[in-house]
Amino acid sequence: MRVSELIEQSVSSATGDQRNHAAGSAGAASWTVARVEALFKLPFNDLLFRAQSVHREHFDPNSLQVSTLLSIKTGGCPEDCQYCPQAARHDTGVENEPLMSLEEVVTAAKAAKASGATRFCMGAAWRGPKERDLQQVLPMVQAVHDLGLESCATLGLLKPGQAEQLKQAGLDYYNHNLDTSPEFYGQIITTRDYQDRLDTLSQVRGAGLNVCCGGIVGMGESRLQRAGLIAQLANMNPAPESVPINNLVRVEGTPLSESEALDPLEFVRTIAVARITMPKSYVRLSAGRQEMGEAVQALCFLAGANSIFYGEKLLTTGNPEAAADRALMDKLGLVAQS
Ligand code: SAM
Ligand code: DTB
Numbered sequence: 001m002r003v004s005e006l007i008e009q010s011v012s013s014a015t016g017d018q019r020n021h022a023a024g025s026a027g028a029a030s031w032t033v034a035r036v037e038a039l040f041k042l043p044f045n046d047l048l049f050r051a052q053s054v055h056r057e058h059f060d061p062n063s064l065q066v067s068t069l070l071s072i073k074t075g076g077c078p079e080d081c082q083y084c085p086q087a088a089r090h091d092t093g094v095e096n097e098p099l100m101s102l103e104e105v106v107t108a109a110k111a112a113k114a115s116g117a118t119r120f121c122m123g124a125a126w127r128g129p130k131e132r133d134l135q136q137v138l139p140m141v142q143a144v145h146d147l148g149l150e151s152c153a154t155l156g157l158l159k160p161g162q163a164e165q166l167k168q169a170g171l172d173y174y175n176h177n178l179d180t181s182p183e184f185y186g187q188i189i190t191t192r193d194y195q196d197r198l199d200t201l202s203q204v205r206g207a208g209l210n211v212c213c214g215g216i217v218g219m220g221e222s223r224l225q226r227a228g229l230i231a232q233l234a235n236m237n238p239a240p241e242s243v244p245i246n247n248l249v250r251v252e253g254t255p256l257s258e259s260e261a262l263d264p265l266e267f268v269r270t271i272a273v274a275r276i277t278m279p280k281s282y283v284r285l286s287a288g289r290q291e292m293g294e295a296v297q298a299l300c301f302l303a304g305a306n307s308i309f310y311g312e313k314l315l316t317t318g319n320p321e322a323a324a325d326r327a328l329m330d331k332l333g334l335v336a337q338s
């Protein structure tokens with residue numbers, strides 16, 4: 001019997017988790033919020049051991065997937081996401097900039113490749129791309145693809161047919177986050193609803209694109225609501241290939257700037273629960289790393305995080321310096337996935 005199965009036996013009574021493993025690993029809907037919450041409640045050491053055991057069944061534990069982000073269209077967004085520095089209605093000092101040129105994007109993608117990133121993600125502060133916008137983004141996707149990088153885009157809500165156009169241009173992944181649980185969602189965003197997000201995700205999947213979908217914690221949600229987010233993600237069939245877990249970056253001028261910081265160990269628990277419930281997905285330790293410190297990041301990797309954003313900027317906020325990340329990876333013996 002594998003170690004993870006032994007652990008499974010010892011904790012299944014604590015979590016009430018009678019999940020069918022075959023179904024779970026295929027991403028079939030099988031995680032009730034109560035079962036996910038029970039994982040959160042495990043003793044920390046049991047939770048991490050279980051997460052690391054699951055992780056080792058599916059991944060090299062010392063390999064890290066490395067993505068670089070570029071904000072191709074910054075600021076001026078009409079949406080009201082309470083956490084976001086790019087919403088026009090929040091006075092954060094982020095300027096409304098035009099869409100970058102193809103040349104600027106190619107230069108940034110070449111630099112990302114040269115620094116060791118294997119995925120390049122282009123983000124736009126739009127509710128969703130207008131047809132004219134999309135026509136300008138398609139050559140960028142094609143160019144990133146032609147450089148031999150995995151391409152990812154996060155452009156907001158997609159209308160029918162847009163995902164197919166992105167796929168045809170060579171897009172590998174589309175990022176669209178659920179952000180939080182259905183119950184908490186209305187307190188964070190009112191200009192689009194949960195179902196709009198699910199509809200876009202279903203178009204992405206329908207077009208044959210890989211799905212990158214996660215959320216943000218530390219927005220004042222309860223543990224039950226964090227469990228609700230993870231259950232939503234884990235019950236997608238199939239589960240998202242990439243799951244970014246963002247720790248809220250509290251930006252001055254946003255309504256969430258004064259939120260109480262999430263206990264770092266609760267953040268680590270969230271990563272562990274994501275790993276256990278989505279065993280084959282890349283779990284990305286996303287926004288919030290700069291504020292985290294090396295020890296908490298190391299615990300996140302132990303809990304099964306195996307992907308990061310690399311480069312000194314996320315979209316508009318800071319990320320650890322590349323040299324600091326290389327030093328941390330060296331210390332931990334983590335190797336960038338090629
Ligand atoms: N506008 C598009 C959309 O909302 O889908 C794409 C860009 S949007 C900035 C991408 C994601 O960034 C959001 O869904 C959210 O999860 C994350 N994000 C934005 N601001 C954040 C913050 N202050 N802290 C953590 N994550 C944040
Ligand atoms: C995701 O889940 N996190 C990234 C990426 N997908 C696009 C964005 C984080 C943004 C953090 C705030 C900022 O830099 O503006």
Ligand code: SF4
Binds near residue numbers: 078127
């Ligand atoms: Fe706009 Fe995306 Fe920011 Fe929401 S998260 S305000 S949609 S850029």
